[in-house]
Amino acid sequence: MSRTVFHGGRVFDGSGSPLADADVAVEDGKIVEVGPGLDGDVGIDCQGKALLPGLFDTHVHLISRYEDFDEVRVWHEPFSAPFFRAAENLRRTLACGITTVRDAGGADAGMRLAIEEGSLVGPRMQISVTMLSMTGGHNDPWLRSGASSPWLHPYPGMPNGVCDGIDGVAAKVREVVRAGADVIKIASSGGFLSPGDDPRQPNFSEAEVASIVETAADLGRVVMSHAHGPEGIKRAVRAGVRSIDHGTFLDDEGIELMLERGTWLVPTLTAGDTTEAIAENPQVSEDVRAKMRALGRPELEAFSRAAAAGVRVAMGTDCPVAPHGTNLRELALMASHGYTPEQALVAATSSAAELMGLEDRLGTLAPGKIADVVVVDGDPFDFATLDRRIEQVWKDGRRIVIPPAPDLEAEAPEENK
Numbered sequence: 001m002s003r004t005v006f007h008g009g010r011v012f013d014g015s016g017s018p019l020a021d022a023d024v025a026v027e028d029g030k031i032v033e034v035g036p037g038l039d040g041d042v043g044i045d046c047q048g049k050a051l052l053p054g055l056f057d058t059h060v061h062l063i064s065r066y067e068d069f070d071e072v073r074v075w076h077e078p079f080s081a082p083f084f085r086a087a088e089n090l091r092r093t094l095a096c097g098i099t100t101v102r103d104a105g106g107a108d109a110g111m112r113l114a115i116e117e118g119s120l121v122g123p124r125m126q127i128s129v130t131m132l133s134m135t136g137g138h139n140d141p142w143l144r145s146g147a148s149s150p151w152l153h154p155y156p157g158m159p160n161g162v163c164d165g166i167d168g169v170a171a172k173v174r175e176v177v178r179a180g181a182d183v184i185k186i187a188s189s190g191g192f193l194s195p196g197d198d199p200r201q202p203n204f205s206e207a208e209v210a211s212i213v214e215t216a217a218d219l220g221r222v223v224m225s226h227a228h229g230p231e232g233i234k235r236a237v238r239a240g241v242r243s244i245d246h247g248t249f250l251d252d253e254g255i256e257l258m259l260e261r262g263t264w265l266v267p268t269l270t271a272g273d274t275t276e277a278i279a280e281n282p283q284v285s286e287d288v289r290a291k292m293r294a295l296g297r298p299e300l301e302a303f304s305r306a307a308a309a310g311v312r313v314a315m316g317t318d319c320p321v322a323p324h325g326t327n328l329r330e331l332a333l334m335a336s337h338g339y340t341p342e343q344a345l346v347a348a349t350s351s352a353a354e355l356m357g358l359e360d361r362l363g364t365l366a367p368g369k370i371a372d373v374v375v376v377d378g379d380p381f382d383f384a385t386l387d388r389r390i391e392q393v394w395k396d397g398r399r400i401v402i403p404p405a406p407d408l409e410a411e412a413p414e415e416n417k
Contacts, residue, residue: 002041003027004397006373009046012380014053014349014364016342019380024051026371029397034365044392050380052345053365054099054372054395056352057327059224059245059266059316062089062122063106064151066274066323070283074150086111088406090122092325095402096387097374099123099395102183102316102356104224104245105131105139108157109180121400126356128185129176130161131226132169132212137162137203138191138226149194166211169204173215184216184223186241189232192295193278193321195287199228200249202235209239222357224266230254237263243355245316246271250302255309264355266316267303269333273322300337307338314355315348325387325405332383341381371397 004026011022011034023038024031063082068074086107093101100123107127114120133139139161141148154160157179163172173184188204190197197203204212213223222242227233230251233244237257243264244250250265258265272295278284279292307313315334317327334344353363361370375392382389393400 001028003032004042004044005038005040006044006046006051006375007038009049009051009375011051011365012053012342012345013366014346015366016346016350018342019050024365024373026373026394026397029371031365031367031369031371033367044375046375048377049391050376050378051365052097052374052376052380053349053363053369054374054393055097055328055348056100056102056315056356056363057093057098057123057317057319057330057348058102058243058314058352058355059104059268060093060101060319060324060327061106062086062093062101062103062125062324063111064320065089066320068151068320069278069281071150071285072283079153079155083111087120087122089320089324090115090120091402092323092405093123093319093327094121094393094395094400095390095405096325096327097376097390097393098327099372099374099393100353100356100358100362101125102224103127104185104226104316104318105129106151110157112180124395126182127180128183128224129157129179129181130159130185132161132163132172132176132184132186134187134203134208135162135164137197138187138189138194140194140196143195164208166207169208169212170215173212173221174219177216177219177221181221183242184212184221185226186212186223186236187226188236188241189227189229191226191228192291193288195285199291201229202232204235206235206239209236209241213240237261243314246299246318247302247306248299250306252305255306255311258306258311259309262312264312264314265303265306266314266355267299267306267334268316268318268321268330269299269303269337270326270330271318271321272297272299273326273329300333303334304338307334307343312351312355313339313347314352315344328383328387331386335381335383341383344383345380
């Protein structure tokens with residue numbers, strides 16, 4: 001069994017401790033030693049570089065792309081196209097040093113299996129399959145025309161997420177667990193990218209959310225809640241969800257409840273970077289554009305207050321609301337709105353691992369942990385250029401060969417240009 005040693009670099013171990021000069025030794029896919037002067041069979045020269053644990057994105061959608069806001073084009077494309085394009089989404093995510101994700105809707109058990117067996121190269125994943133939504137809520141695909149929106153069509157392995165009533169939502173939890181869900185995703189408020197609902201209004205009664213949480217717990221699952229509006233946030237927290245994702249209009253009462261219940265915040269600040277562009281995009285429905293025009297960036301102020309209060313935070317981006325590959329922008333936004341750079345990296349490593357229940361295996365560079373290692377040229381806290389300085393990504397003790405980004409426009413057939 002060979003022993004690989006990353007030597008000569010500075011280690012950020014994910015715990016929040018300062019950068020320290022140290023080597024990291026890996027055997028059989030596990031970290032076996034961290035400290036100075038280690039030796040081994042294979043040496044990785046890390047002079048002038050920093051070593052990080054594999055990063056996490058705890059709210060991402062790996063089956064879809066930013067380009068898919070062109071709804072008419074999506075309606076006319078083959079059903080299978082997103083599955084093949086997902087390989088590029090996975091490539092971009094890995095290139096950011098993200099080796100573990102919590103997919104918030106769209107990835108099915110087949111994608112997870114393909115990654116686990118090596119047929120697809122991508123980050124390990126927990127999947128939610130689809131988002132549970134009340135009738136008329138954020139994941140109800142019904143349109144006034146009588147058509148359905150083009151995303152997350154039901155197919156074998158992808159149930160329709162619409163459900164209502166205490167018994168109905170419990171049955172839907174069981175259905176998505178049957179489809180392979182590791183975590184249950186719900187919408188406890190409306191959303192911005194769905195045309196027929198209001199993100200400030202609550203979705204699901206508190207009793208319905210409690211039924212979801214209780215049923216999920218019986219099956220060994222936790223619940224993540226898409227929630228923008230304050231009442232939708234508070235209903236979800238009181239009912240016992242594991243995380244509030246977005247938290248756009250989080251108020252002080254909601255913060256206090258989250259502190260009291262130990263609820264996590266996944267702020268997805270990166271998604272706000274495209275608010276203005278989506279508002280002006282004629283390929284997006286006018287109902288959605290109107291909501292985006294009125295939005296601004298309230299999530300930044302909400303995050304600042306939550307951070308100051310001590311709410312537990314894990315990094316999540318909601319890519320591709322901003323394009324895949326821009327995920328590390330989340331670190332910069334957290335670090336400029338209340339977090340130190342060290343706190344932001346903790347949110348993307350050990351805190352994210354804890355949120356996902358993986359803290360015993362991932363999230364820190366420590367003996368016994370899975371050997372997910374990211375090699376960064378220079379300062380890991382210079383977030384503005386971090387994505388361009390990631391030199392090596394190791395997952396399970398193996399270096400991942402990440403091909404260069406394809407020039408999709410240049411490679412397109414002439415008749416498609």
